[in-house]
Amino acid sequence: MLKGNMVIGQSGGPTAVINQSLVGAILAARQADxxxxxxxxxxxLQGIMNEDFIDLTxxxxxxxxxxxxTPAAALGSVRLKPGxxxxxxxxxxxxxxxxxxxxxxxxxxxxxxxYIIAEMAREAxxxxxxxxxxxxIDNDLKVTDHCPGFASAARFVALAFMGDDRDNAALxxxxxxxxxxxxxxxxTAAAALARxxxxxxxxxxxxxxxxxxxxxxxxxxxxxxARYGRCVVAVSEGVGDADGNPIASSGERDSHxxxxxxxxxxxxxxxxxxxxxxxxxxxxxxxxxxxGYLQRSFPSVVSEVDAREAREVGAFAVNHAVNTAEPASxxxxxxxxxxxxxxxFSTPLSSVAREATEMKDAYINAEGNDVTQAWLDYAEPLxxxxxxxxxx
Amino acid sequence: MLKGNMVIGQSGGPTAVINQSLVGAILAARQADxxxxxxxxxxxLQGIMNEDFIDLTxxxxxxxxxxxxTPAAALGSVRLKPGxxxxxxxxxxxxxxxxxxxxxxxxxxxxxxxYIIAEMAREAxxxxxxxxxxxxIDNDLKVTDHCPGFASAARFVALAFMGDDRDNAALxxxxxxxxxxxxxxxxTAAAALARxxxxxxxxxxxxxxxxxxxxxxxxxxxxxxARYGRCVVAVSEGVGDADGNPIASSGERDSHxxxxxxxxxxxxxxxxxxxxxxxxxxxxxxxxxxxGYLQRSFPSVVSEVDAREAREVGAFAVNHAVNTAEPASxxxxxxxxxxxxxxxFSTPLSSVAREATEMKDAYINAEGNDVTQAWLDYAEPLxxxxxxxxxx
Numbered sequence: 001m002l003k004g005n006m007v008i009g010q011s012g013g014p015t016a017v018i019n020q021s022l023v024g025a026i027l028a029a030r031q032a033d034x035x036x037x038x039x040x041x042x043x044x045l046q047g048i049m050n051e052d053f054i055d056l057t058x059x060x061x062x063x064x065x066x067x068x069x070t071p072a073a074a075l076g077s078v079r080l081k082p083g084x085x086x087x088x089x090x091x092x093x094x095x096x097x098x099x100x101x102x103x104x105x106x107x108x109x110x111x112x113x114x115y116i117i118a119e120m121a122r123e124a125x126x127x128x129x130x131x132x133x134x135x136x137i138d139n140d141l142k143v144t145d146h147c148p149g150f151a152s153a154a155r156f157v158a159l160a161f162m163g164d165d166r167d168n169a170a171l172x173x174x175x176x177x178x179x180x181x182x183x184x185x186x187x188t189a190a191a192a193l194a195r196x197x198x199x200x201x202x203x204x205x206x207x208x209x210x211x212x213x214x215x216x217x218x219x220x221x222x223x224x225x226a227r228y229g230r231c232v233v234a235v236s237e238g239v240g241d242a243d244g245n246p247i248a249s250s251g252e253r254d255s256h257x258x259x260x261x262x263x264x265x266x267x268x269x270x271x272x273x274x275x276x277x278x279x280x281x282x283x284x285x286x287x288x289x290x291x292g293y294l295q296r297s298f299p300s301v302v303s304e305v306d307a308r309e310a311r312e313v314g315a316f317a318v319n320h321a322v323n324t325a326e327p328a329s330x331x332x333x334x335x336x337x338x339x340x341x342x343x344x345f346s347t348p349l350s351s352v353a354r355e356a357t358e359m360k361d362a363y364i365n366a367e368g369n370d371v372t373q374a375w376l377d378y379a380e381p382l383x384x385x386x387x388x389x390x391x392x
Numbered sequence: 393m394l395k396g397n398m399v400i401g402q403s404g405g406p407t408a409v410i411n412q413s414l415v416g417a418i419l420a421a422r423q424a425d426x427x428x429x430x431x432x433x434x435x436x437l438q439g440i441m442n443e444d445f446i447d448l449t450x451x452x453x454x455x456x457x458x459x460x461x462t463p464a465a466a467l468g469s470v471r472l473k474p475g476x477x478x479x480x481x482x483x484x485x486x487x488x489x490x491x492x493x494x495x496x497x498x499x500x501x502x503x504x505x506x507y508i509i510a511e512m513a514r515e516a517x518x519x520x521x522x523x524x525x526x527x528x529i530d531n532d533l534k535v536t537d538h539c540p541g542f543a544s545a546a547r548f549v550a551l552a553f554m555g556d557d558r559d560n561a562a563l564x565x566x567x568x569x570x571x572x573x574x575x576x577x578x579x580t581a582a583a584a585l586a587r588x589x590x591x592x593x594x595x596x597x598x599x600x601x602x603x604x605x606x607x608x609x610x611x612x613x614x615x616x617x618a619r620y621g622r623c624v625v626a627v628s629e630g631v632g633d634a635d636g637n638p639i640a641s642s643g644e645r646d647s648h649x650x651x652x653x654x655x656x657x658x659x660x661x662x663x664x665x666x667x668x669x670x671x672x673x674x675x676x677x678x679x680x681x682x683x684g685y686l687q688r689s690f691p692s693v694v695s696e697v698d699a700r701e702a703r704e705v706g707a708f709a710v711n712h713a714v715n716t717a718e719p720a721s722x723x724x725x726x727x728x729x730x731x732x733x734x735x736x737f738s739t740p741l742s743s744v745a746r747e748a749t750e751m752k753d754a755y756i757n758a759e760g761n762d763v764t765q766a767w768l769d770y771a772e773p774l775x776x777x778x779x780x781x782x783x784x
Binding site for chain 1: 465567
């Protein structure tokens with residue numbers, strides 16, 4: 001048995017349930033003979049390099065439960081792709097602190113980090129197990145049926161569209177809502193769960209998996225307005241033109257080379273201008289909202305399935321590590337949609353690192369401006385029951 | 393006793409509980425001998441002029457309860473300030489349909505509409521009672537302690553800041569959140585309820601009641617960054633410079649002469665650019681979100697006090713009308729904050745029409761960049777208990 005201390009860290013964009021995974025891992029580690037001290041790294045790799053740890057070995061359990069129910073990363077997060085020098089420093093710290101287990105909670109960038117570190121340990125013959133614990137509101141990890149964090153963000157998006165569609169029905173006009181999701185449209189597609197009757201919005205859904213053509217968008221909106229006298233649009237922040245260029249952005253990039261799309265209203269305002277141009281000479285109320293960071297960290301809007309699975313994935317990762325000492329990521333297999341049932345399994349780090357996935361064709365309609373029933377069947381059990389819309 | 397039919401309509405921006413007032417009024421009217429048919433006007437005055445009514449006299453009660461729990465205006469809303477021709481048309485319709493009672497649920501613009509119609513009835517010697525039922529997330533009606541609709545929106549804003557502050561603590565940087573509120577800062581000020589410890593954001597709160605000075609804003613942000621290494625800012629969409637000009641807007645106006653501030657990310661993006669300029673040459677992550685319409689129509693985020701009072705204000709208006717036949721608006725008097733208790737009273741339409749109110753000086757700190765304890769004491773009982781933030 002590989003015996004020693006463990007480090008756990010959180011990385012990338014926070015979610016509403018990332019702390020469930022943290023607490024699930026901590027509580028499982030407390031039961032594991034192989035694990036001595038449990039060290040939380042502040043701000044992921046950054047904290048490891050700075051030896052900035054918090055000892056979680058005996059932290060009060062009630063306090064941990066409060067943390068589990070609190071959105072965003074309680075340890076602090078980071079967006080950092082380690083180079084050779086950073087990895088060497090990480091190992092220096094791990095050796096110094098007798099760390100034999102490393103758990104990194106994050107998306108595919110974090111899986112890549114975990115993979116690099118696992119490879120370095122192997123080359124250095126340092127007995128060590130690195131685990132990736134999946135989380136991402138984008139739902140874009142490979143192998144797994146879905147990612148912890150997605151369903152809670154999807155629930156926020158569905159509720160937001162449900163209320164905003166009633167708002168739009170009350171005052172009419174065109175309403176554009178920009179939803180997070182850089183390359184994958186899963187979260188934007190969750191807007192479709194808001195519909196409870198034929199005329200309910202969102203009436204149009206644009207995903208980054210399809211080319212966004214401004215002229216077609218304008219025509220789509222004109223068609224919906226002609227039919228319903230109003231139009232609610234869900235559009236992913238990641239939509240791009242035929243050459244893959246964003247429709248509008250601030251131009252800023254992070255250390256993974258990702259361009260900044262969130263935290264700016266640029267795309268919403270650009271699309272609103274396109275709609276106004278499409279109705280030039282007519283009086284049409286056009287508004288755009290960008291849901292922004294609320295989607296991933298709103299307290300009290302959590303999917304029950306998501307909270308439970310996020311917790312269990314954290315525990316599963318720890319148990320896998322102490323039982324096998326094999327570096328891996330954890331994935332979810334759906335056993336049934338009605339009633340919903342799932343199980344967990346391990347998958348090689350290389351299978352989820354770097355490359356992400358996106359919406360399959362079966363989830364997107366032929367016109368590329370809506371989702372299909374197959375998508376709704378996939379998403380509904382994850383998001384859970386939504387309030388019923390009352391109508392006169 | 394003035395006996396006849398009643399019309400009820402909804403006007404202005406929707407809220408999460410405006411349908412509670414509608415249902416409260418309908419159920420009270422069913423108990424009132426003076427009221428025969430209960431007609432709901434689709435899209436307020438617009439529906440009245442078009443004789444576009446729905447008969448609510450015998451609508452299923454379970455359906456009404458579902459409507460009460462659904463955000464936004466179930467009858468549809470409108471932004472329309474009636475001129476002489478519109479008022480004459482409204483009376484023509486009222487006479488034709490034997491309407492003796494008119495209930496208009498809305499803000500100060502709607503109170504003004506109710507006032508104009510009441511005056512015309514008096515001049516025309518048409519026996520008639522017009523009532524204004526207050527609602528506004530802006531909380532800017534005169535006379536009343538607070539307005540139905542405000543506390544639920546305030547709860548959304550407090551929760552949003554609570555989660556977003558954890559998000560900002562996880563990834564650091566400067567985060568600017570733009571909150572609704574054209575002239576009054578109440579809703580922006582509700583962001584302060586998110587704080588549960590000294591270092592919690594929002595660290596700066598800018599209200600339309602104070603001049604917004606860009607250079608001072610930049611210095612304030614620099615001060616907070618120096619102290620906490622991060623900074624969360626709450627800013628009202630209505631902030632303006634010393635001459636009263638908006639810092640950024642789209643320039644569009646409605647029929648009340650109100651400039652469009654919501655449904656665009658212009659202000660957030662402008663402020664983010666000012667912050668980036670203040671940190672030129674340094675690496676500081678700056679993001680801006682505009683909460684937009686989600687604040688006023690998000691399902692499942694409702695203040696219990698607000699839902700109850702909105703319901704009771706609707707019923708009180710109907711009872712006042714059938715008992716006195718005196719045109720009036722309804723206001724709320726706070727009897728106690730701990731435990732919270734309130735009562736309702738009538739106030740002349742002229743006392744709430746047209747002019748709105750704003751935050752009193754006692755609620756704003758000397759520097760004009762935060763609220764005071766007096767504000768928290770006022771707002772807390774309305775918004776209700778918030779989830780506790782778990783920390784490691």
